Amino acid sequence: MRQILSAKQIRDAEQHVFDTQPDVDLMGRAAAAVARIADAVTPEGTVLVAVGPGYNGGDGLFAAARLAPHRPVLLWLAMGKAHEAGLEAAVRAGAQEVDAVGAIGSLVDCSLVIDAVTGLGSRPGLPAQVATFAAACEDEHVTVLSVDLPSGLDADAAEPHESFRAAHTVTFAAPKPCHVLQPAASRCGRLHVVDIGLDVEAGNLRQAEESDVARWWPVPHEGSDKYSRGVVTVDTGSETYPGAALLSCAGALHAGAGMVRYTGRAPSGLIMSRFPSVVIGDGRSEATVLGSGWGDTDNAASRVEWAKLHRLPAVVDADALYSLPNGRLEGWLLTPHAGELGRILGCTRAHVEAQPLECAREAARHTGASVLLKGATQYIAEPSGRVTIAVAGPAWTARAGSGDVLAGICGALLASGLPAWKAGVVGASIQAITATRHPGPYTPDDLSARMPQVIAELTSEL
Ligand SMILES: NC(=O)C1=CN([C@@H]2O[C@H](COP(=O)(O)OP(=O)(O)OC[C@H]3O[C@@H](n4cnc5c(N)ncnc54)[C@H](OP(=O)(O)O)[C@@H]3O)[C@@H](O)[C@H]2O)[C@@H](O)CC1
Numbered sequence: 001m002r003q004i005l006s007a008k009q010i011r012d013a014e015q016h017v018f019d020t021q022p023d024v025d026l027m028g029r030a031a032a033a034v035a036r037i038a039d040a041v042t043p044e045g046t047v048l049v050a051v052g053p054g055y056n057g058g059d060g061l062f063a064a065a066r067l068a069p070h071r072p073v074l075l076w077l078a079m080g081k082a083h084e085a086g087l088e089a090a091v092r093a094g095a096q097e098v099d100a101v102g103a104i105g106s107l108v109d110c111s112l113v114i115d116a117v118t119g120l121g122s123r124p125g126l127p128a129q130v131a132t133f134a135a136a137c138e139d140e141h142v143t144v145l146s147v148d149l150p151s152g153l154d155a156d157a158a159e160p161h162e163s164f165r166a167a168h169t170v171t172f173a174a175p176k177p178c179h180v181l182q183p184a185a186s187r188c189g190r191l192h193v194v195d196i197g198l199d200v201e202a203g204n205l206r207q208a209e210e211s212d213v214a215r216w217w218p219v220p221h222e223g224s225d226k227y228s229r230g231v232v233t234v235d236t237g238s239e240t241y242p243g244a245a246l247l248s249c250a251g252a253l254h255a256g257a258g259m260v261r262y263t264g265r266a267p268s269g270l271i272m273s274r275f276p277s278v279v280i281g282d283g284r285s286e287a288t289v290l291g292s293g294w295g296d297t298d299n300a301a302s303r304v305e306w307a308k309l310h311r312l313p314a315v316v317d318a319d320a321l322y323s324l325p326n327g328r329l330e331g332w333l334l335t336p337h338a339g340e341l342g343r344i345l346g347c348t349r350a351h352v353e354a355q356p357l358e359c360a361r362e363a364a365r366h367t368g369a370s371v372l373l374k375g376a377t378q379y380i381a382e383p384s385g386r387v388t389i390a391v392a393g394p395a396w397t398a399r400a401g402s403g404d405v406l407a408g409i410c411g412a413l414l415a416s417g418l419p420a421w422k423a424g425v426v427g428a429s430i431q432a433i434t435a436t437r438h439p440g441p442y443t444p445d446d447l448s449a450r451m452p453q454v455i456a457e458l459t460s461e462l
């Protein structure tokens with residue numbers, strides 16, 4: 001599990017080092033890492049360092065000082081001012097200063113641009129001259145290595161703003177929200193997280209890794225039977241949308257449910273012809289999946305209430321999200337996309353997309369359920385306010401039916417005994433990992449059929 005830290009948390013940790021170990025040279029360590037990665041990314045050719053007025057620029061200048069003895073280095077002081085000691089060191093080492101026109105003109109001969117304009121102190125957006133330079137880097141297809149974050153981004157936010165588009169970003173101590181939240185994360189390229197000796201504490205935002213999914217996967221043991229592995233009752237689909245029923249059953253079966261019962265309104269013959277192991281009708285179960293493909297069914301509220309009355313942990317998807325019963329929904333997992341979450345909270349889809357963490361947290365706090373907010377980045381918020389980001393996957397999974405499969409996967413995991421937040425994290429992550437290992441335009445059901453092999457590989461890698 002990777003901790004994701006805010007700019008304030010990093011600054012506090014930095015201050016702690018300054019207060020307790022004044023001799024430690026954090027900027028020197030940061031600069032050494034930048035120079036090392038610059039050489040690894042492009043071992044030869046001219047490096048142009050775009051330098052801002054603060055300590056981010058200082059990192060760039062001390063990196064320039066390390067690079068200049070063995071390769072040509074140009075400096076552009078993008079806002080006129082620069083860290084004095086850093087500038088002196090870079091110039092002493094042989095780096096050459098250029099002006100704005102010279103910087104853009106030299107791009108054609110550069111193998112690497114180091115973007116050290118702004119970092120944690122970045123106000124969103126770029127001054128016009130820097131924006132022109134960042135656009136020129138893209139036009140010339142020059143590799144950009146950003147220091148800490150692509151200048152122009154807000155370290156704590158998902159918005160892309162006007163910013164550099166980096167091929168590589170070197171950050172310190174831990175990723176910040178902008179490195180993992182889309183669309184900002186797409187500006188960062190490959191992320192290199194470097195330990196510079198900051199002691200950082202766990203916060204309430206983190207990102208799951210493949211190893212977590214492997215560790216948490218409910219692998220059956222010698223004593224397991226279909227009941228102990230978990231029976232999931234799937235009430236999804238309708239006469240209008242029978243496909244949703246097949247997709248959520250596919251998700252639950254391929255995630256390893258001990259048994260799947262189907263109680264929805266899609267024709268049972270259709271379910272049986274595709275999945276003969278599914279049992280039609282009600283019975284003992286450990287969890288239920290509700291809502292995918294219901295459409296505007298007339299008795300949604302009573303079908304959701306049924307799960308509450310039976311104290312059955314539920315995955316609540318799609319249309320069922322608008323019929324949540326009163327009271328705390330402890331142990332439940334809600335799986336809205338941004339539009340659905342907006343409707344639940346009484347705000348717009350655009351607001352949820354701009355403030356995904358806050359919105360997911362608010363819904364979890366308000367309902368008592370865990371909330372899996374689906375999208376390019378998938379967030380699982382708990383009523384406590386803690387948010388875990390699922391393992392990221394390729395954009396191939398962004399298509400109709402993926403959410404129905406995911407609801408079924410999460411239902412199987414909930415039935416196996418995982419707490420709701422973990423079922424959401426593991427479910428969303430396994431779908432992403434499967435898509436990463438099988439890139440291409442596979443349909444959601446095709447992809448779910450490849451999941452068992454990926455689960456077997458993952459859990460045998462332990
Ligand atoms: N914390 C750590 O552990 C370590 C931190 N280190 C490094 O320090 C970096 C943080 O340094 P920092 O605090 O000096 O802020 P930084 O990002 O350089 O920018 C501030 C300057 O930029 C200006 N400015 C900002 N946005 C602007 C805009 N849109 N348009 C125009 N101007 C804008 C801003 O102007 P102002 O807002 O004051 O008007 C101010 O002058 C951090 O990212 C990391 O690289 C490492 O060395 C070691 C360990």
Ligand SMILES: [K+]
Pocket residue numbers: 056115116117118119146147148149150151
């Ligand atoms: K930067």
